Amino acid sequence: MDLKDIKAIIDLMKKNSITEFELERQDSKIRLKRGLNGGSLPAVQYEDPTLPPPSQPAVPVLSTSPVVAPQAVATGEIEIKSPMIGTFYRAPSPEANSYVEIGTEVNPDTVVCIIEAMKVMNEIKAEVKGVITQVLVENAKPVEFGQPLFKARSA
Amino acid sequence: MFEKILVANRGEIAVRIIRACKELNIRTVAVYSKADVNSMHVQLADEAICIGEAPSAESYLRIDRIISAAEVMDVDAIHPGYGFLSENPHFVEVCSSCNIRFIGPSPRAMQLLEIRQSAVRWPKKLVCQRHRVRKALLRKNRKH
Numbered sequence: 243m244d245l246k247d248i249k250a251i252i253d254l255m256k257k258n259s260i261t262e263f264e265l266e267r268q269d270s271k272i273r274l275k276r277g278l279n280g281g282s283l284p285a286v287q288y289e290d291p292t293l294p295p296p297s298q299p300a301v302p303v304l305s306t307s308p309v310v311a312p313q314a315v316a317t318g319e320i321e322i323k324s325p326m327i328g329t330f331y332r333a334p335s336p337e338a339n340s341y342v343e344i345g346t347e348v349n350p351d352t353v354v355c356i357i358e359a360m361k362v363m364n365e366i367k368a369e370v371k372g373v374i375t376q377v378l379v380e381n382a383k384p385v386e387f388g389q390p391l392f393k394a395r396s397a
Numbered sequence: 398m399f400e401k402i403l404v405a406n407r408g409e410i411a412v413r414i415i416r417a418c419k420e421l422n423i424r425t426v427a428v429y430s431k432a433d434v435n436s437m438h439v440q441l442a443d444e445a446i447c448i449g450e451a452p453s454a455e456s457y458l459r460i461d462r463i464i465s466a467a468e469v470m471d472v473d474a475i476h477p478g479y480g481f482l483s484e485n486p487h488f489v490e491v492c493s494s495c496n497i498r499f500i501g502p503s504p505r506a507m508q509l510l511e512i513r514q515s516a517v518r519w520p521k522k523l524v525c526q527r528h529r530v531r532k533a534l535l536r537k538n539r540k541h
Contacts, residue, residue: 327448327465359465360495384469386447387462388431 248272320370321378321390328359330385332377342392346374354392357385372396399423399473402500404442405463406478411438414476426470428463430456446470457481460488467497474498484510 255263255276263274324330332340332355342354348368356363376393379385401424404411411427415438418425427442432451439445446466449456456462458481467475475497477483486504493499502510 327446327462327469329469360461360468386466386469387449388447 248274318395319375319393320372320396322354322366322368322370322392322394324357324385324387324389324391325366326357326359326364327386328357328364328384330379330381330383330391331356331358331363332381334363342368342374342377344374344377347397348372348374348394366391368392368394370394370396399498401426401443401470401472402474402476403428403463403467403470403472404438404476404478405457406476406481406483407433407436407438407457410478410480412441414478415441426466426472428457428466444470453481460485460491463488464491464495464497467492468495472497474500476500 251263251265251274254260255274261276265272332342334341334356341356342348342352348354349371350367350369352368353365354368354374355366357366358364372394374392375395378390378392385391398421402418403426404414404418405428406414407427407429415425415427425442425444427439427445428448429436429439429445430449430451430453431447433439434447446469448462448466449459460482463475463482475492477488477500482488483501484507486507489499489501489504489507
C-alpha cells in the first residue's frame, strides 16, 4: 500500500464522516482513526502480521494478561497471576485475617490467597520471592485464567 | 427459556450459536484460550472469560475450567457446539451434578451412538479384509 492509496482512503473517510478504517491483507494491516473533532489528523497504525496481535478483547468482563507465570512488568514489579478460574478469597475463612497484605514478604511457597473452583478451595502460592505492593482483586470476586491477582516487588 | 448460557466452543460454531441466542434474547458468555483473545466469538458475546493457554487440551477440552467458568459467570446452561466436549457423556454428567443444563443429547444417547458407530466400523473392517483376501487369491490364480 503506498502513500497515494492512504491519502485516497483518508479523503474518503473525511468525505463520508467515517472515523475508523481497518484493512488487513496477507502481508500487511493498516488502521486509520480520525480525531473526534473531525478536523484533527488521523492516527495511523501500521501492523506487521508477524508481530503478536494486541491482547485486548472488545467485550471483556474480567481483565486478561499475556502469560500466566509471574513476569516483570515495566516498573520492575512482578505480577502473581491466577492459574485457574474461580472466586478469589483473601483469607481462609470470613473471620480469619488475609493471607497477605501490602508489605507482606512472600516466598515461592507462601500461600497468598484461595481460589474456589467447583466447590474446592485451592490455595494459591506466590511462586516468587518478594514483597506484596498491590492487591489487584477484591475479596469474593470472580477471576479468570491468567488474571493478575497481586503485584510484588522482587527481593 | 434460559437467561444466560455459556458457549463452550470457538470460531464460526460459537458465532452461530451466539447469533441465535441474540435473536432469542439469551445472554451469552464466550470462553477463549489466550490464542483466541481477539476472535470474533469473544467480541460478539455479551461476556467473555479466559479459560487457559492456547492448546485445546489446556482450554476448550478442560471440563474443570469450562464448569468453573460456567459457575463464576452464573449461567443457566452450556451449549457445547460441535466437536470438543459435545459428544462427551462424562461432561454431561458433570454439568448435571453442578446443576447446569447441557444443551445437547443425554449421556445415554451419546453412548448408544458410540455403540452404533462401533457396530458399523467392525463389519466395514471385515468387508475390507475379505476384499483383500479375494484380491490376493485372484493374483495367485493368475500366476498359475
